[in-house]
Amino acid sequence: xxxxxxIAPAVHPVSGRPCAGEADLAxxxxxxxxxxQVDVWYAGAADDAALADYLxxxxxxxxxxxxxxxxxxxxxxxEALQDYALVLCGARAGGGDGSGLxxxxxxxxxxxxxxxxxxxxxxxxxxxxxxxxxxxxxxxxLAAKLPLVASVHARAAxxxxxxxxxxxxxxxxxxxxxxxxxxxxxLEPARRARALVAASKVSGHARMQGAIAGGEGKSAGIVxxxxxxxxxxxxxxxxxxxxxxxxx
Amino acid sequence: xxxxxxxxxxGLFWLGALLLLGGLARxxxxxxxxxxASVSWLGLLAMPKRYFVDIHHVVAxxxxxxxAHVAAAGGGxxxxxxxxxxxxxxxxxxxxxxxxxxxxxxxLLGARMMQARRLQAPPRLSQGRWQVLPAxxxxxxxxxxxxxxxxxxxxxxxxxxxLIAVVALLMLALGGAELALGIGLxxxxxxxxxxxxxxxxxxxxxxxxxxSSDLKPLNLAAGELGVAKVEDFAWNRLLSxxxxxxxxxxxxxxxxxxxxQPLNPKKLIQDMVAAQSRxxxxxxxxxxxxGREATVVVKPGEDIVGSVLAAETLWSCTTxxxxxxxxxxxxxxxxxxxxxRRHVTLSRGEVPGKGSEALANLRNTDTVGGYPLAxxxxxxxxxxxxxxxxGEHTEWLxxxxxxxxxxxxxxxxxxxxxxxxxxxxxxxxxxAAERDCGDVARRLGDEAGFxxxxxxxxxxxxxxxxxxxxxxxxxxxxxxxxxxxxxxxxFDVWHHSKLLEHLLARRAIPLKADATPLPPLxxxxxxxxxxxxxxxNAPRNVLKGIGIKVVDMQRSGRDARxxxxxxxxxxxxxxxxxxxPDMRMDDIRETGxxxxxxxxxxxxxxxxxxxxxxxxxxxxAELVVxxxx
Numbered sequence: 071x072x073x074x075x076x077i078a079p080a081v082h083p084v085s086g087r088p089c090a091g092e093a094d095l096a097x098x099x100x101x102x103x104x105x106x107q108v109d110v111w112y113a114g115a116a117d118d119a120a121l122a123d124y125l126x127x128x129x130x131x132x133x134x135x136x137x138x139x140x141x142x143x144x145x146x147x148x149e150a151l152q153d154y155a156l157v158l159c160g161a162r163a164g165g166g167d168g169s170g171l172x173x174x175x176x177x178x179x180x181x182x183x184x185x186x187x188x189x190x191x192x193x194x195x196x197x198x199x200x201x202x203x204x205x206x207x208x209x210x211x212l213a214a215k216l217p218l219v220a221s222v223h224a225r226a227a228x229x230x231x232x233x234x235x236x237x238x239x240x241x242x243x244x245x246x247x248x249x250x251x252x253x254x255x256x257l258e259p260a261r262r263a264r265a266l267v268a269a270s271k272v273s274g275h276a277r278m279q280g281a282i283a284g285g286e287g288k289s290a291g292i293v294x295x296x297x298x299x300x301x302x303x304x305x306x307x308x309x310x311x312x313x314x315x316x317x318x
Numbered sequence: 319x320x321x322x323x324x325x326x327x328x329g330l331f332w333l334g335a336l337l338l339l340g341g342l343a344r345x346x347x348x349x350x351x352x353x354x355a356s357v358s359w360l361g362l363l364a365m366p367k368r369y370f371v372d373i374h375h376v377v378a379x380x381x382x383x384x385x386a387h388v389a390a391a392g393g394g395x396x397x398x399x400x401x402x403x404x405x406x407x408x409x410x411x412x413x414x415x416x417x418x419x420x421x422x423x424x425x426l427l428g429a430r431m432m433q434a435r436r437l438q439a440p441p442r443l444s445q446g447r448w449q450v451l452p453a454x455x456x457x458x459x460x461x462x463x464x465x466x467x468x469x470x471x472x473x474x475x476x477x478x479x480x481l482i483a484v485v486a487l488l489m490l491a492l493g494g495a496e497l498a499l500g501i502g503l504x505x506x507x508x509x510x511x512x513x514x515x516x517x518x519x520x521x522x523x524x525x526x527x528x529x530s531s532d533l534k535p536l537n538l539a540a541g542e543l544g545v546a547k548v549e550d551f552a553w554n555r556l557l558s559x560x561x562x563x564x565x566x567x568x569x570x571x572x573x574x575x576x577x578x579q580p581l582n583p584k585k586l587i588q589d590m591v592a593a594q595s596r597x598x599x600x601x602x603x604x605x606x607x608x609g610r611e612a613t614v615v616v617k618p619g620e621d622i623v624g625s626v627l628a629a630e631t632l633w634s635c636t637t638x639x640x641x642x643x644x645x646x647x648x649x650x651x652x653x654x655x656x657x658x659r660r661h662v663t664l665s666r667g668e669v670p671g672k673g674s675e676a677l678a679n680l681r682n683t684d685t686v687g688g689y690p691l692a693x694x695x696x697x698x699x700x701x702x703x704x705x706x707x708x709g710e711h712t713e714w715l716x717x718x719x720x721x722x723x724x725x726x727x728x729x730x731x732x733x734x735x736x737x738x739x740x741x742x743x744x745x746x747x748x749x750a751a752e753r754d755c756g757d758v759a760r761r762l763g764d765e766a767g768f769x770x771x772x773x774x775x776x777x778x779x780x781x782x783x784x785x786x787x788x789x790x791x792x793x794x795x796x797x798x799x800x801x802x803x804x805x806x807x808x809f810d811v812w813h814h815s816k817l818l819e820h821l822l823a824r825r826a827i828p829l830k831a832d833a834t835p836l837p838p839l840x841x842x843x844x845x846x847x848x849x850x851x852x853x854x855n856a857p858r859n860v861l862k863g864i865g866i867k868v869v870d871m872q873r874s875g876r877d878a879r880x881x882x883x884x885x886x887x888x889x890x891x892x893x894x895x896x897x898x899p900d901m902r903m904d905d906i907r908e909t910g911x912x913x914x915x916x917x918x919x920x921x922x923x924x925x926x927x928x929x930x931x932x933x934x935x936x937x938x939a940e941l942v943v944x945x946x947x
Contacts, residue, residue, distance in 0.1 A: 082682045084682070084683045084688055084690050085682055085683045085684070085690070085691075087682055089678075089681075127667075230667055231666070231667030231668055231669060231674050232667050232674065232677065232678065232681070233663075233665060233667030234538075234543070234664040234665075234667075234765075234766040235543055235664055235665040
């Protein structure tokens with residue numbers, strides 16, 4: 071099965087240099103786990119050097135839809151991706167001016183289901199099941215039929231390590247494309263954030279005591295003082311399993 | 319009778335010579351698997367000097383073994399030469415027999431000494447065929463003694479003489495087999511032939527003309543990406559592995575081995591031998607990589623890392639050069655480790671632990687820790703340290719290195735700047751224009767990253783005018799002084815210990831007049847200052863110059879133990895039984911001084927990272943600044 075992966079250069083938070091985005095790398099890795107036929111697509115104005123990290127991290131061939139700066143990428147991408155039953159992309163680009171809306175707009179334009187914030191994908195009886203990442207470590211399973219678009223969460227397993235040889239062997243194929251002008255961005259002052267109000271006024275030490283001391287409070291935890299290190303570790307492991315924070 | 323014995327000896331000599339040549343041809347075909355290398359045949363002429371001077375420097379550190387080897391090898395070579403003359407060329411001169419008897423006695427004594435040592439062999443020595451070698455050599459020497467003695471005094475002995483002749487020939491055949499077959503079958507005496515050729519065609523031939531500790535650049539444009547398979551080694555590297563005598567001095571000196579990390583340098587070299595001989599040599603009979611099986615399965619055609627050698631073994635190395643320093647056969651272990659790492663990093667992109675993160679930081683921010691370049695000199699904000707502008711001139715350019723981002727090391731940097739200012743030194747810095755020197759990238763095998771950083775730094779430095787560079791980081795010092803020249807960067811680089819020594823010698827640093835005696839301390843030699851650059855005296859002279867007595871650790875100077883940081887080992891962080899800095903702290907505790915002076919930001923961090931009660935870790939410049947008037 072042919073899978074399309076969408077990538078875009080991220081902006082490094084310290085140096086501002088273009089680099090690979092974590093979510094896009096995770097999308098690439100997931101696609102490579104699912105199929106040996108993975109086409110990597112990029113639409114935008116970035117030069118080849120900005121995409122180099124993706125070549126080094128395992129994208130052997132990148133199809134670039136070269137657009138002038140300030141042009142929207144949605145319609146050229148939608149046109150190029152029509153024939154792919156499965157389209158994967160990062161949940162959002164790494165840094166920069168990204169709105170995070172592209173996966174939604176793309177799914178809408180292609181008329182397909184979107185599985186957002188996916189950690190893993192697997193196929194069972196004509197259905198594709200996705201493990202979705204929700205805040206605070208919560209996971210849930212979604213299912214959809216092909217064709218579909220899935221946006222991959224940045225915490226999903228990342229692509230292979232950076233390799234100079236892959237960078238040298240990788241190829242970027244540029245194709246000129248046209249897109250409509252992006253709507254004018256309107257900047258407005260941020261609304262004043264609501265001041266945080268502490269739920270209780272007791273000290274941090276007292277709250278820690280409340281959390282670990284046991285007894286009446288419903289948030290009371292368990293304090294394990296007996297037993298050897300293995301038994302204590304077992305208690306921690308049981309807790310993590312109970313809250314689905316580990317899956318082994 | 320003597321006539322027939324002499325002819326038998328002639329036959330035996332030529333048979334041995336033919337077997338040796340055949341064996342050498344077989345071994346040479348193994349070496350030919352490797353890539354071509356530019357070597358000079360004149361190396362063969364330089365061989366005696368390299369043998370008697372360069373090897374002797376290393377071997378003489380263990381005088382008893384050196385004496386035994388001089389007697390056994392000297393006697394053996396003399397026997398072979400005399401036999402070649404007298405029996406090979408069929409001169410049959412009695413006076414040569416007298417010399418033969420004398421040399422046989424010498425060899426006998428040497429072999430006896432070696433056998434005595436083998437009775438209480440230190441654990442670093444390999445067993446197996448190596449354990450019985452002295453007995454075989456004795457057999458050969460005794461056979462020579464009997465045969466030559468018999469030929470000299472033979473005619474009077476009659477039947478007894480014939481019996482002795484038969485015994486002597488048997489002994490010569492048995493003992494001689496060890497010499498003749500060694501090179502072909504990979505027995506211990508392989509080392510004599512391969513070792514001599516290794517001296518002639520050494521892959522780092524410049525080490526015979528002076529210090530040579532720089533890594534050699536890869537020609538990335540030509541597609542060189544390090545060593546994946548045996549065929550990717552230069553042929554003289556393969557030859558160098560065959561020179562190994564399995565004495566285990568590298569094993570005894572290796573900090574990773576002592577820490578129980580899965581690296582034994584001796585085994586590493588023997589793994590390479592197993593890979594090139596496809597396992598046809600006798601099985602390895604020494605200590606394994608800690609925690610691993612001793613046996614290796616050679617799968618021809620497969621990459622070395624992952625089949626013969628585990629990646630963890632490769633990443634345990636701190637590139638401290640203790641193995642290279644101690645190797646009596648002048649084998650370059652660190653080159654081999656880095657060559658193999660280059661393949662794993664450049665081709666596979668499989669750098670373990672935080673190593674890949676460090677490399678990503680270097681790519682993205684030009685710093686190991688992922689810091690903004692603009693904050694490198696924030697610690698100097700109140701020190702009135704001039705920022706060098708392009709075109710301006712300064713006498714000394716200070717490169718602070720990665721330590722500038724570490725809050726603890728910033729104290730040392732501030733001390734250094736204060737001392738230099740007090741001494742009236744004209745010093746300036748590059749500020750945000752300074753990038754990482756590329757040391758970590760290069761040792762982790764990312765040659766492409768190193769060359770990018772080095773070339774960027776060379777281009778940057780070309781825009782400024784300065785007479786000398788001074789840096790407190792031995793890794794920056796080593797890179798700029800020894801490794802940038804190959805990429806076109808020629809600078810006069812000083813480690814700050816040398817500059818402080820120079821200033822103290824000229825009395826340029828105003829010191830307190832009162833001579834309150836300072837408590838003694840011990841000094842930890844940084845590998846990249848000491849073993850890499852022979853900078854043993856400068857830091858000690860600085861301490862002496864400010865009136866502090868240095869109590870050296872048992873392992874100091876050339877034998878100093880690594881702090882565990884080098885070679886990116888602090889990033890790859892391969893687990894072992896102990897941590898290397900903990901062992902070093904034990905060395906420091908043994909001196910009883912309770913304080914240790916350091917001269918490297920990384921040693922500072924590693925030694926201060928020791929948990930529990932530990933000695934105070936003080937940088938050289940911090941000690942000097944305390945004594946400022």
